[in-house]
Amino acid sequence: MIKRLLMSFLLIPMLLLAACAQGSSGGDGSSSGGGDKVVTLGFTGPLSGPAASYGEKTLRGIEMAIEEINGNGGFEVNGETYTLKIESLDDQYLPNEAAANAQRLVQESQTPIIFSPHSGGIMAMQVFNEQDEFIIAGYSSEPAITEQGNSLTVRIPPRYDGYLEPFTEYSMERFGTKLASIPTVTQYGQDWANALLPHWEAAGGEVVHESSVDFSKDTDFFTILTNALESNPDVLFIGGPSEPTAKLAQQARELGFGGGFIIMDQAKLDEMKLVVGDSYELLEGSIGTMPLIHSEFPGTPQFVEKYREKYNEDPGSEAGYHYVSVYIFVEAMKAAGNVEDAKEIYAHIQDGLDNLPEDKQVYVIEEIDENGGFVMTVRVAAVENGEIIEITAD
Structure with missing residues (x-):
C-alpha cells in the first residue's frame, strides 16, 4: 500500500510536465520547434497499387513547395509566422477510401485544404466537404467536378x-x-x-x-x-x-x-x-x-532543375501543378488574413493567383472561374x- 502511494506521488509531477509540454505544442496553429505556427495540408491519393507512381509524383510537388516555403522561414499572416506540413494517406485510387481519409484528416489534423488526384475521390469528398468546411484541391480535368455547384472545390488542371x-x-x-x-x-x-x-x-x-x-x-x-x-x-x-x-x-x-x-x-x-x-x-x-x-512558363526551368537534383528524374505535370498550387493557396491565406477558415481562403484564391511570384509560375494560370476551375491555355x-x-x- 505504501509502495503504491509513493509511486502515485512520483507520477504526479511527471504527468504535469507532460501536460504542459502537450499544451505548448498541440491544437490548431501548433508551434514548431522554431516557435512558428503550423498549417497542416491533407493529401489522399494512390500510394500503393498500379497507380502508386502517379500518386507519389503528385505528392512530391506538394512536398517540394512545403520544403521551400519552410526553408525560407515560412510565411506571414496577420503578423504571425506559419510553416506548413503535409499529412498524406493512401486511398489506393478508391473513392470510398478517399472519403474516409478526408474525414480522418479533418478530424485529426484540422486540414483546411485536402489534395486529391482522382475524380472519384474528389466526388466522394464533395458529399460532405462543404459541411465539414475544407477545400478540395482536385487534380482532375473532369469538368463535372466543378459543375456540381460545390462552393469549396478547386479544379487544378484544365478541362479535358x-x-x-x-x-x-x-x-x-x-x-x-x-x-x-x-x-x-x-x-x-x-x-x-x-x-x-x-x-x-x-x-x-x-x-x-x-x-x-x-x-x-x-x-x-x-x-x-x-x-x-x-x-x-x-x-x-x-x-x-x-x-x-x-x-x-x-x-x-x-x-x-x-x-x-x-x-x-x-x-x-x-x-x-x-x-x-x-x-x-x-x-x-x-x-x-x-x-x-518541354513547356516554357516563367518558373518551369528552375522547378525542373530542382526536381532533377532531388529525384534524379524529370518532373511531370502532376508534380508541377501541385507545386504551384501550394504557393497559390499560401498567397490566398495571406490575402485572406486567415489560415483556418476554408471559405475565407477560397474567397481569396484569385488574389493568390494575382500575387504568385513569377519564379513560382511553373504553369501560368490566368484566373479561377466562377465554378472553381483554374483557367489556362491548353x-x-x-x-x-x-x-x-x-x-x-x-
Whole structure:
C-alpha cells in the first residue's frame, strides 16, 4: 500500500510536465520547434497499387513547395509566422477510401485544404466537404467536378474537353477515321470516352471498337488488344496512369498495330517514353498533353532543375501543378488574413493567383472561374519522327 502511494506521488509531477509540454505544442496553429505556427495540408491519393507512381509524383510537388516555403522561414499572416506540413494517406485510387481519409484528416489534423488526384475521390469528398468546411484541391480535368455547384472545390488542371478537337483533327488527318477505344475502366476513363467518341463521330469518324481496361487487375493486354485490332482501327484511344498505359501501347505495337494513339491526359508522353525504352519510337503518332519539361512558363526551368537534383528524374505535370498550387493557396491565406477558415481562403484564391511570384509560375494560370476551375491555355503535343512537337489548339 505504501509502495503504491509513493509511486502515485512520483507520477504526479511527471504527468504535469507532460501536460504542459502537450499544451505548448498541440491544437490548431501548433508551434514548431522554431516557435512558428503550423498549417497542416491533407493529401489522399494512390500510394500503393498500379497507380502508386502517379500518386507519389503528385505528392512530391506538394512536398517540394512545403520544403521551400519552410526553408525560407515560412510565411506571414496577420503578423504571425506559419510553416506548413503535409499529412498524406493512401486511398489506393478508391473513392470510398478517399472519403474516409478526408474525414480522418479533418478530424485529426484540422486540414483546411485536402489534395486529391482522382475524380472519384474528389466526388466522394464533395458529399460532405462543404459541411465539414475544407477545400478540395482536385487534380482532375473532369469538368463535372466543378459543375456540381460545390462552393469549396478547386479544379487544378484544365478541362479535358479542350483536348477533343486538336486530338481528333490531328489523328484523323495523319492516320484515318476508324477509332478503337480502350480507356481505363475508372469513372474518369469512362467520362473521357463518353466525351471523345461522340466528338469523333461528329467529325466524320467511325468508332469501330469499344472496351476498357482495369489497370488494377490487368497486366497482360493481349486479349483486349487482339479484340480491338480485329476491327482494323487507324487510331487507338488509350489512357490511365502513365506506366500501364505505356505497356498497353507497347503490346499494341508488338501485335502489329502501326496507327496512332490518342493519349488521355492522365498519362504523360515523357513518362510513357521511359517505360517503353527511353525513346519515342514506339509512341510515334501519339498525341497527348505537352510534357512539362518541354513547356516554357516563367518558373518551369528552375522547378525542373530542382526536381532533377532531388529525384534524379524529370518532373511531370502532376508534380508541377501541385507545386504551384501550394504557393497559390499560401498567397490566398495571406490575402485572406486567415489560415483556418476554408471559405475565407477560397474567397481569396484569385488574389493568390494575382500575387504568385513569377519564379513560382511553373504553369501560368490566368484566373479561377466562377465554378472553381483554374483557367489556362491548353497545350498539346504529338510525337513525330521520334521528337515532341507542339500542336496548336484552337
